[in-house]
Amino acid sequence: MRPFLQTVILVKQPSGKYYVSNDIFCYLDDIFPAEDNEDVDEDVVTDNCIEDTGEENSKNLNKEDDIEAENGTR
Numbered sequence: 781m782r783p784f785l786q787t788v789i790l791v792k793q794p795s796g797k798y799y800v801s802n803d804i805f806c807y808l809d810d811i812f813p814a815e816d817n818e819d820v821d822e823d824v825v826t827d828n829c830i831e832d833t834g835e836e837n838s839k840n841l842n843k844e845d846d847i848e849a850e851n852g853t854r
Contacts, residue, residue, distance in 0.1 A: 783808040803832035 789802040 800832070805831075 785806045785808055787802070787804040788800055790798040791801040792798050
């Protein structure tokens with residue numbers, strides 16, 4: 781298993797629900813290299829982070845709000 785770091789930013793809505801605004805996932809391999817990797821080229825930099833801006837979540841959330849408004853369940 782590879783060590784990783786995940787940061788999630790939640791935004792509260794007026795309905796009291798939360799949605800994911802940003803989701804950042806990073807592998808920590810390059811940040812904390814193993815002790816036995818002495819021969820690793822230090823000039824090689826890889827980007828191990830993936831950021832989800834939440835645009836897709838925002839679209840889905842707006843659809844859910846519209847459905848709730850139509851059903852009167854807000």
